[in-house]
Amino acid sequence: MKNIYITDLDHTFLRNDLSVSDYTKNTWNSYSEDSILSIATARTYMKTAQFLGGVDINAPMILLDGALIATMDKKIIDTKFMGKDISDMIIDEGWKFGIYPFILSLANSKNLTEAFLHDEVLNKHQREVLNRYSSADNLQKHSGIRAMEENFKIVYMGEEDLLRELAEHLENIFGNDLKYILAPEAYVGCYFLTILHPEADKSHGIQTISEYIGFDLEKLTVFGDNFNDIGMFNLAGTSVAMANAQPEVKDKADIVLSHNNDEDGVAKYLQGLKGA
Template identity: 50%
Template sequence: MMNKVYITDLDHTFLRSDLSVSDFTRKIWNAKAKESTLSIATARSFYAAMKYLPGLTFNAPMILLDGTLIATPERKIIDAKFIDTAAANDLIAEAIRFDNIHPFVIGLKNDNLDESFDFPRTKTPTQEKVLLNYRDDISLREFDHIVAKERTFKVVYMASKERLVALTEHLKGIYGDTFHFKLSPENYTGDYFLTILHPLGDKAHALKKVCDVLGRPLEDVTVFGDSINDIGMFRLAGMSAAVANALAETKAVAKTVLPHSNDEDAVAHYLKSTMK
């Protein structure tokens, strides 16, 4: 029988709340990687993910930036889903007209997976708080007038739930299926974020692509997660495990809910229970 495939979300699932990885998790993960196929599915870029994962073994393509980018651990790009530049810039202008709200714009600078992270001079309080976590990120650039570029992965708004619910409804009414709209809680600040992506730029489509590359059926895959953007993967994979601290919506579609939280090494405890 072929070894199984295990793919985990990072924030609030695999990483602890302080963004660390415990010695226990590192030990179990690397031991499991000797007998199985292990990787990640995250909203983070390659470098933002690897910053918190030193000493860990990955032996399958990585799902990055909400599923808009798939790349190998050796930084070879397998698939990329960029949004339509002209439509994205029209949307950015419409959001300013509607609510004077400006986004983060995240894209790809080159084929070495160097990321561009553009942020506006006019920021919401939520954006101000989130940027504190990126103080040392060399990809950060501030603009008076922020725009999407040729290789933009996502446009991200961060504000209160009420403000973003109204913005989402307004933009969906205009742009429909041109983009994939993902409205979710922002767990670090208690507010919300609206991520606008290519229509096929999500973890579910990326998971299918990874399985094609590996030549493995979805039934062989176990996925771990906590949030809205994990639900698509949960519905496809043979096994889906929500950590104890996952959102209720995510737990509702999971095949199992783990007894441990991300701060209690939930993924590592599950992997240990499957080891030979």
């Protein structure tokens, strides 16, 4: 039975400049013949494929926090959507707090085309994020944003206190019909609140891939740094937290690395296994 390695992207596998070093690529790829290799990320398919040029991925990927399971060649394995009606209700409730979200949706399932929806009303954190996406061709600007029919996730960005209040408000209305993830956003120095289908998470994604491929979770090693990684930490035989991981994530990990993502922590761990 092959070993399985699944890693988060941001602040784990990617460096802070969103690159993957040659050392990490070569080390990771050296495992591809004898191991199952994949990714579990909050990122879209489009961005993930862009970042992972030259990186071997031989299993379905967990994308958009688990709302999408797909292969690198765009085969969709599973989806967990929020419909238009509940998504529009979330938007309306959020606007009572003076904030509109980003919405990540499926525009076309035949060629796995994602849409990134945003309103013309933006806060400073959202503007900074959009500056990073200025060349993306899936951006859709709206006046009075409305959701599409199939929505992967809704993301609010702002100050922690505001988003915590919004999360509590939404949970009081929608309860367990949705999943709510509040976490720090290191790139722009704020917090983000992600709203998802209740089964859209990395742990459900791992279970889906396990059933699809057929592998033993005891032989699974996962790498991560943030709160949305904890679910897969609880499932894996070995969970590895980066040196830069959130304290709560380190507490849940079997192993805490002495290297961060800018120091090729994942690759150095894998290289160490070969030397053991």
